[in-house]
Amino acid sequence: MTDTPRSAGSVLSAVSWGYGGAAVSVVLQLGYTAWTARVAPHSAFGAYAIALSVTQVPGLIATAGLTTCVLRAEQLSRSLFRAALRLSLLTGVCCWAVVEVAAPWCAALWEMPELTLFLRLLSCQYLVAPTGCVLLAALRRIGLPGYATVAELTGQVAGCVVAAVVLAHTGSPAALALALPVAAFATFGLSAGASVAKLVLARDSGTPPGSLLGLSGFLTGFALLRTLGASAPLWMAGRLLGPSAAGLWSRAQLLSDVPVNVLIKGLNQAAVPLLANRRNQGLPLTRPAQHLLYAASAGFVVFGALAGAGPAVLALLLGPGWEGAVALVPAFAVGAALQVVYAAGCALDLARGTHRDLILTQLVLLAVTGVGLVGAVGSREPLPFIAAGAAGLAVGHAVQLVRWRRTDTLDAGAVVRAHLTHLAAGVCLAAAGSWGDSALGGLSGATLAMSPVLLSCWLLRGRLPAYRAAAGIGLLGRPGRRAKKPVTVPVSRP
Template identity: 85%
Template sequence: MLSWSYGGAAVAVVLQLGYTAWTARVAPHSAFGAYAIALTVTQLPGLIATAGLATCVLRAERLSRALLRSALRLSMLTGVACWVVVEVAAPWCAVLWDMPELTVLLRLLGCQYLVAPTGCVLLAALRRAGLPGYATVAELTGQVAGCVVAAVVLTRTGSPAALGLALPVAAFITFGISVSGSAAKLVLARDSGAPSGSLLGLSGFLTGFALLRTLGASAPLWVAGRLLGPGTAGLWSRAQMLSDVPVNILLRGLNQAAVPLLADRRSQGLPLTRPAQHLLYAASAGFVAFGALAGAGPAALTLLLGPGWEGAVALVPAFAAWAALQVVYAAGCSLDLARGARRDLIRAQLVLLVVTGVGLIGAVGWREPLPFIVTGVAGLAVGHVAQLVRWHRTDTLDAGGVGRAHLTHFAAGAILAVAGNWGDRALGGLPGAVLAMSPVLLGGLLLRGRLPAYQAAAEIGLLRRPGRRVKQSATVPVPRP
C-alpha cells in the first residue's frame, strides 16, 4: 500500500507542477488570488460533504456491506446538500472578499460535491480491501482529465474561471472509475446490522475536527486576502503551491498507510507504541525534505512560474517551514485518532487556534503577507508541542525521542536551506542552489544511520533487500510496512 501511495504521489506531483507552470503564464495574478480563496472556502462544505466517512471506512476493523452501504448513503446526502449551500452562498462570498470573480469559481468548484464524497468512500473501500493500485489509478486518471480540460478551456476562452473546472472534472472521472472498480473487485462480508448510527456519530466528530483544522489552516490566507487584496492572495497561493503539492501527497500517503495499520493492530489487541514511534519519525523526516525545498525552492519557483512572480518566490522558505510542521502535526492527529483519544485531538487543535488567532490580531497592521504566514507556523508548532506533552503524560510513546528526532531532522533541513539560498545568490539560480546543497546531501547520505527516520525504516524492514532475512527481536513487535 505504501508503494502505491507514494508511486501515485510522484506522478501527481509532476502533473501538478506542469499544470501550474503553464497556467501561471496564461492567467493573471489576481485570478490565482480569487481561485485560492475559492478553494479554501469550498473546503468547509467539502468537509461536511465527506463527513469523515472515508476515514471511517479506512480505519474500520471489518469492512462489511452494511458499513459501506451506510457510508455511501450518507455521502450522497451530504454531498448534494453541500452543493446547494455553495451555489447559494457564492455571491455573498464574492461581496465579503470584494472579489466578483469568486461567484463563478465557487459555483464551478461546488459541482464536485455531487459525486466527490461518494467517490472518496469507494476509493477508501478499495484501499481497505487491499486494492490500493486500482484506487491510485482512478485518482490519477481523474486528475489528468481535470487538468487537460481546464487547460483547453483556458486556452480557448482566456477566462480565469476555467481554473475552477479541474477539480469537478477530476471528481466525476474518478467517481466513474471507482464505481466500476468497486462493483467488480470488492468482496464484502454479509452482516445483518446497519451501523448508520455509530458511523454517523464517528463521522460527525471527524467532520467537526476537520472543520477546526481547516479554520486554523485557512484563517491566515482569508485575513491576508481580505486586507491585502487578490494580488497578494495570488502571490500567496503560488508560493504555497510549491509546498502544498508535496505536503498534501505526503499526508495522504501517511494517512492511507498508517491508519489501516494502526487500526489492524488495535483490533488485534497489539501495542501501538512502536508503530506510533515509527510514524512520528517518518513524519519528522519532513524537516529535511522541506529544508531542501526552502533552499532550492525559490530558484525552482522562479524557473517554474517565469517572470513577474518575485513576490511569491520570497515567501517559499516560510511556506516550507509551515509544510514541515503540517506533516508532523497531522501525523500526531492520525495517531490520536487511531488510539481513540478524541479529547487529545480537540485540546491540541484548540491550542493551535488560539495561537493562530492571537498572531493574526498582531499581524493586522502589516502590509505584507509574511507576518500572516508566521502566525500559521507558530500555531502548528505550539499545537504539536501540546501533542508531545500529552503523549508524554499518557506514556503513548517516547515523546523525548520524538523531540530529539525533530531537532536532528530540523538541523539537517536548516543546513540544507542555508546552503541552497547561498548557492542561489552566489552561484546563480537552481543549478547553483543544487550544487551548494550537494556536499550537505552527501554528508547526510554518509551519516544516514544517525537519522531517526532512517533507523525506523531499517527497523520495520523498508530497507531490507528482497530475499534477505532480518532477525527480529522477540521483545519489539515489528509492524508490516
C-alpha cells in the same frame, strides 16, 4: 508480540502505491502550474485560492469523515459500505446546493466579483467526490491500493487537460475551476467500476447508523477546526491585502502544498489502517507510533531542501512577474514541515481514540493562530500572516508531545531528538541552497551548493531516526530476503 514480514510487506505495498502515484501527481501539478501561471493573471489566482479554501469547508461536511471511517473499520462489511455511500451522496448534494446559494455572499465579503463563478464551478465536484472518496477508501481498505491510485491519477490528468484546453481556447480564468470537478467525475467513474469488479464484502446483521454517524460527525467537526486554523491566515490576508497578494500567496504555498499533501496522505493511508488493525487486535501501538512520528519528522529534511532550492524552482516554474511569491517560499516551507508532524500526531491520537485530546489540542492551535493574526493586522505584507499559522502548528505539536510524555504513549524525548536531528539537516540544506541561489545563480547553483549536504546526509543516514525506523520494519530490505529470513522485533507494551 512481533511484527511479521507479511505486515511489513502490506505496509510497503501501500506506501509504494501511495508515494509512486503521488510522484506522478507532483510532476503533473507542477507542469500544470507552470503553464497556467503564464496564461492567467495574478488576481485570478487570488480569487481561485480563496474559492478553494472556502469550498474546503463544505467539502469536509460532504465527506463527513467517511473515508477515515472506512479505513479504520475493523471489518468492511456490506452494511457499513452501503451506509457510507448513502451518507456521502446525501451530504454531497446538500453541500453543492449550499455553495451555489452562498457564492454571491462570499464574493461580496471578499470584494471579489469573480469569486461567484469560481465557487459555483468548484461546488459541482461535491455531486460525486464524497462518494468517490468512499469507493477509493474501500479499495485501499481491502488491500487494492493500485486500483485506487490509478483512478485518482487518471482523474487528475483528465481535470488538468480539460482545464488547460478551455483556458487556452477561451482565455477565461474561470477555466481554472474546472480541473477539480472534472477530476472528481472521472475518478468516481473509474473507482465505481473497480469497486463493482473487485469488492467482495462480508454480509452482516447491519451497521448501526448511529455509530457511523457519531464517528463521522466527530471527524467532520475536527476537520472543520483543522481547516479553520489552516485557512484563516489566507482568508484574512486576502481580505486585507487584496486578490493580487492572495494570488502571490497561493502560488508560493502551492510549492509546499504539493509535497506536504503527498507526505500526509501517504502517512495516513499507510499508518491509519495499520494502527487501527493493531488496536482492534489488542496489540500495543508504541512501536508503530514511534515510527510514524519519526517518518513525519523527516519532513524537516524535505522542507529544508525546499526552503533552499524552492525559490529558484518557483522562479523557473512561474516565470517573470512572480518575484513576490518566490520570496515567500522559505516561510511556507517552515509551516509545511510543522504541518506534517502535527498531522501525524493527530493521526496517532485518532487511532488511539483520544478524541477529547484531539479537540483540546486543536483549540490551542486556533487560539495561538488567532493571537498571531490579530498582531498581523495592519501589516502590508503576507509574511506575518504566514508566521501566525506556523506558530499555531508549533505550539499545537508541543502540546501533543507533552501529553504523550505524560501518558507514556511513546518516548516523547526520542521524538524531540529526532525532530532536532532532522531539523539540523534541514537548516543546513536551506542555508546551502539559499547561498547557492544568490552566489552561484539559480537552481543549478542551489543544487550544487546543497550537494555536499545531501551527500553527508546519505553517508550519515544511519544516524537519521527516520532511516533507522524504516530499516527496522523492513521497508528498506528486499521482499525476497525478508521472506527467507524473517526478523521478529520485540515490541514493548506501553
